[in-house]
Amino acid sequence: MNTLEAIKIRASYRGKYCSTKVPKDQLRLIMQAGLSAPSGCNKQTVSLITVDDESILMKLHKVIKPPIGETAPAMICVLTRKIIAYRDKCYHVQDYSAAIQNMLLAIIELGYQSCWIEGHITDDDHIGEQMAQILHVPDEYKLVAFLPVGIAEEPMKYTKKLPFEQRAWFNGFKEKS
Amino acid sequence: MNTLEAIKIRASYRGKYCSTKVPKDQLRLIMQAGLSAPSGCNKQTVSLITVDDESILMKLHKVIKPPIGETAPAMICVLTRKIIAYRDKCYHVQDYSAAIQNMLLAIIELGYQSCWIEGHITDDDHIGEQMAQILHVPDEYKLVAFLPVGIAEEPMKYTKKLPFEQRAWFNGFKEKS
Numbered sequence: 452m453n454t455l456e457a458i459k460i461r462a463s464y465r466g467k468y469c470s471t472k473v474p475k476d477q478l479r480l481i482m483q484a485g486l487s488a489p490s491g492c493n494k495q496t497v498s499l500i501t502v503d504d505e506s507i508l509m510k511l512h513k514v515i516k517p518p519i520g521e522t523a524p525a526m527i528c529v530l531t532r533k534i535i536a537y538r539d540k541c542y543h544v545q546d547y548s549a550a551i552q553n554m555l556l557a558i559i560e561l562g563y564q565s566c567w568i569e570g571h572i573t574d575d576d577h578i579g580e581q582m583a584q585i586l587h588v589p590d591e592y593k594l595v596a597f598l599p600v601g602i603a604e605e606p607m608k609y610t611k612k613l614p615f616e617q618r619a620w621f622n623g624f625k626e627k628s
Numbered sequence: 629m630n631t632l633e634a635i636k637i638r639a640s641y642r643g644k645y646c647s648t649k650v651p652k653d654q655l656r657l658i659m660q661a662g663l664s665a666p667s668g669c670n671k672q673t674v675s676l677i678t679v680d681d682e683s684i685l686m687k688l689h690k691v692i693k694p695p696i697g698e699t700a701p702a703m704i705c706v707l708t709r710k711i712i713a714y715r716d717k718c719y720h721v722q723d724y725s726a727a728i729q730n731m732l733l734a735i736i737e738l739g740y741q742s743c744w745i746e747g748h749i750t751d752d753d754h755i756g757e758q759m760a761q762i763l764h765v766p767d768e769y770k771l772v773a774f775l776p777v778g779i780a781e782e783p784m785k786y787t788k789k790l791p792f793e794q795r796a797w798f799n800g801f802k803e804k805s
């Protein structure tokens with residue numbers, strides 16, 4: 452698939468997934484795509500744990516309330532470390548966001564669907580921390596997001612976006628018309 | 629180009645660019661790729677200004693010290709607005725990072741090179757604010773990054789990264805071996 456096409460057809464999939472397993476070599480390709488993203492001062496603050504073991508998936512989904520992505524046969528958990536890039540500057544949010552975007556595109560390329568799930572698990576009920584405990588993640592890492600991965604069972608829905616002209620201009624800011 | 633291939637060959641290019649202009653329709657495709665990225669609660673906090681006018685490029689590069697990307701025939705400036713997604717949650721950093729990653733891949737797909745330049749212009753000397761003034765950007769937007777765009781004149785250099793096994797695991801955290 453052409454990269455521009457993958458970028459265009461990608462959307463956040465919140466429907467049910469088929470039970471068909473995602474082969475480990477394909478999950479590995481997706482993870483490699485994530486790790487290939489740039490990171491501020493090359494600090495490589497992102498780590499990943501992919502879960503495709505059914506019993507561990509079940510444990511994780513027990514703490515994810517309300518449920519989301521619970522029918523997907525695999526889940527990529529995104530871990531971050533607040534490593535200083537220089538002086539007091541830290542680019543860990545940028546780093547994991549770029550890694551997630553790479554993975555979302557790789558997932559599309561390989562014929563699967565996904566959704567960037569972050570706010571749901573980093574909110575005041577600390578679901579991400581409970582997930583990290585289940586996965587034996589050391590304290591220096593924070594589990595900030597996860598991506599369900601699988602074949603979509605339902606049709607894709609596209610969110611409505613503002614027209615190009617209201618968000619992008621050439622050679623200077625233009626007032627909204 | 630296959631998306632996985634684009635992801636793999638992308639690297640931060642810091643060399644000189646050829647003077648060959650980037651056609652406006654290709655710049656528009658790159659910007660569209662950026663705006664196609666997901667945003668937290670679909671708040672679409674990212675806006676873009678692409679500069680390919682030589683006199684404006686010259687003005688911008690006058691304030692970018694030390695110089696970087698100054699030989700590129702075009703530059704995409706990334707603007708963000710801190711729009712609340714829900715309660716006190718704001719995902720503007722994630723939003724612009726995903727948009728930038730999409731654009732970096734689109735740039736590769738179209739045969740150009742680029743580099744995510746952020747810390748250089750958001751540091752204590754406020755270069756981004758000076759660039760925003762030149763581009764008549766209203767105060768509610770912050771210019772946080774720019775991407776030079778052009779054909780590379782020099783060979784690509786790849787940064788060394790940690791091996792997969794030190795950053796990614798299946799079904800639980802694994803100690804570094």
